[in-house]
Amino acid sequence: EDQVTQSPEALRLQEGESSSLNCSYTVSGLRGLFWYRQDPGKGPEFLFTLYSAGEEKEKERLKATLTKKESFLHITAPKPEDSATYLCAVSGGYNKLIFGAGTRLAVHP
Amino acid sequence: GAVVSQHPSWVICKSGTSVKIECRSLDFQATTMFWYRQFPKQSLMLMATSNEGSKATYEQGVEKDKFLINHASLTLSTLTVTSAHPEDSSFYICSAKKGATDTQYFGPGTRLTVL
Numbered sequence: 001e002d003q004v005t006q007s008p009e010a011l012r013l014q015e016g017e018s019s020s021l022n023c024s025y026t027v028s029g030l031r032g033l034f035w036y037r038q039d040p041g042k043g044p045e046f047l048f049t050l051y052s053a054g055e056e057k058e059k060e061r062l063k064a065t066l067t068k069k070e071s072f073l074h075i076t077a078p079k080p081e082d083s084a085t086y087l088c089a090v091s092g093g094y095n096k097l098i099f100g101a102g103t104r105l106a107v108h109p
Numbered sequence: 110g111a112v113v114s115q116h117p118s119w120v121i122c123k124s125g126t127s128v129k130i131e132c133r134s135l136d137f138q139a140t141t142m143f144w145y146r147q148f149p150k151q152s153l154m155l156m157a158t159s160n161e162g163s164k165a166t167y168e169q170g171v172e173k174d175k176f177l178i179n180h181a182s183l184t185l186s187t188l189t190v191t192s193a194h195p196e197d198s199s200f201y202i203c204s205a206k207k208g209a210t211d212t213q214y215f216g217p218g219t220r221l222t223v224l
Contacts, residue, residue, distance in 0.1 A: 032211045043202045043215035044153070046111070087152065091211035095141065099152045 002027045006088050006100035013078055013107050021073040021103045023088030033071050034097065035064050036087040044087055047073075078107045110136050111207050115216035122193055123224055130188045130219045132203030138183035139205035143213060144176070147200045159186045193223040 005024045013019055025033065032051055036044035048057045050066040057064050061082065063074040073086055085104050089097040112135040122128050132142060140161050145153040157178050158166045165178035175197075177189040186205075190197055200220055204213035 034212060036215070041200075041218070041220070043113075043115075043204075043218045046212065046214055049210065049212050095158060095211075096143065096155055097211070097213060101152045 002090070002092050002098050004088055004090055004098050004100035006086075006103050008103060009101070010104040011106070013075075013105070015079055015107055015109050016077050018074070018076045018078070020075070021086055021088075021105070023071040023073070023100055024069060025071070025088075025090045025098075026069075027090045027092040027098070029093045031091045031093070033066055034089045034091070035062075035071070035073055036089070038085045038087055038102070047086075075105070078105075080107050080109055083107045111205075111214040112136050113203065113205050113214050113216040115203055115219050117219060118217060119220040119222075121222045121224065124194050125192055127189055127191045128193055128221060130190075130201055130203075130221075132186045132188070132205070132216055134184045134205045134207075134214075137205075137207045139186075139207065140183060141206045142180060142186040143204045143206075144178060144186075144188050145202045145204065147202060147218075153202065156188075190221065193221070195223045197221065198223045 003026050007022045035047040038044045048064040053068045055066050061076045065072050085102045087102045089099045114133045116131045142159045144156045156171045159178050159180040161180045167173045180186040202218040204215040
């Protein structure tokens with residue numbers, strides 16, 4: 001069964017303290033792995049799509065990487081405005097995304 | 110860009126009434142749109158997949174007669190919650206696929222409260 005597991009469930013960081021979020025997945029025939037950011041009371045905001053192992057993408061303080069079994073979202077020198085829930089999802093041989101439960105990130109000044 | 114809008118952003122209705130939520134792709138055409146619901150502190154739960162010009166595909170456990178989906182154009186899909194009850198209160202979010210990729214772009218969500 002296709003599955004996505006994110007860890008940790010919640011993460012508290014001090015401003016400037018870099019860290020990584022993990023997304024482990026099992027899917028038959030990966031078509032893409034997706035990272036989204038969701039603020040409370042809002043819809044998810046698209047961050048990255050990764051298609052194959054070894055691929056990396058960056059946007060400001062965020063960097064996403066992909067292996068055959070997991071993806072990492074690295075956050076470098078985070079700021080309080082990076083506080084949000086980060087969602088990971090995968091698509092396999094079907095027309096829908098399988099989401100993880102998310103990681104709630106809190107960055108304190 | 111890939112902007113998706115939803116209307117209304119929030120709605121309060123009485124039990125037994127029907128509520129329609131609109132989802133629009135503003136700067137691209139979307140042959141496929143999706144409807145999700147999200148409970149507090151939980152992840153997104155896919156309700157149905159909507160393809161332009163054809164019947165929606167509902168996920169297991171989602172009542173198709175209660176949650177009516179129409180995708181009449183390449184930029185508009187609607188979700189109608191019929192005979193709403195308090196247990197239907199939730200955050201409803203739509204998304205749209207742009208082009209041939211599987212990347213979905215999400216709307217801002219609609220908060221439904223049924224009294």
